[in-house]
Amino acid sequence: MDRLKRSLLDAPIIEKDGYHYFVHPISDGVPMLEPELLREITIRLIRKADLDDVDKIVTPAAMGIHISTALSLMTDIPLVVIRKREYGLEDEVSLTQQTGYSESEMYINDVQAGDRVVVLDDVLSTGGTLRAITDALEHVGADVADVLAVIKKAGPTELDETDVEVKTLINVDVVDGEVVITDEHGDG
Structure with missing residues (x-):
């Protein structure tokens, strides 16, 4: 069994407001992230992603940073972190991030027209x-x-009615207080 699958099956489950969440080093930073798991994920991302002639890897702060850093180091593709802080730099672009849990402003710097990004x-x-x-x-x-996510949680997403295809490494659900793997190879 691969490390990602095993780590998800072993992930602690917590309940918050009647909803069960898995706690995982990739999505939460705890338990600690073992280098072997990060290396496996990075290699799988390289195999799955369209990285031809990509200028930049773009990731939101904070939990995408460690994965994107590893991918950047392995591919020599520069990394752009979308921040929750406004810097006021020239060409900074703001966006409103709405999730099922919160809404906040985020800011993109260092991405221009014509840049090919993942x-x-x-x-x-x-x-x-x-x-x-x-x-x-x-x-x-x-x-x-390309658009990639390491883990996909079961259920509809705001991208379902768009042309955006998200490639994932593994798809999961939480059922009866346990992580269930719904597709161990992900989407895409």
Whole structure:
């Protein structure tokens, strides 16, 4: 069994407001992230992603940073982090991130029209974050070569009615207080 699948099956489950969440090093930063798991995920992302002629990897803060950093180091593709803080730099683009849990402003710097980018996030749940990011990148005029998430939670997303296809490494659900793997190879 691969490390990602095993780590999800072993993930602690917590309840918050009647909803059961898995706690995982990729999505939460706890339990600790073992280098072997990060390396496995990075290799699988390289195999799954369209990285041909990509100029930048784009990821939202905070939980996409560690995965995107590893991908950047392995591919020599520069990394752009979408921040929750406004810096006021020239060409900064703001976007509203709406998820099932919150709403906030985020800011993209260093992406220009014509840039070929890959968007990478830790988890696809409601799709609100990835939808806001892909809409903002389209507005800027960037060419989104690929959109990736390591883990997809079961259920509909805001991207279902769009042309955006998100490639995932593994798809899961939480049933009766346990993580259930719904597709161990993900989407795409």
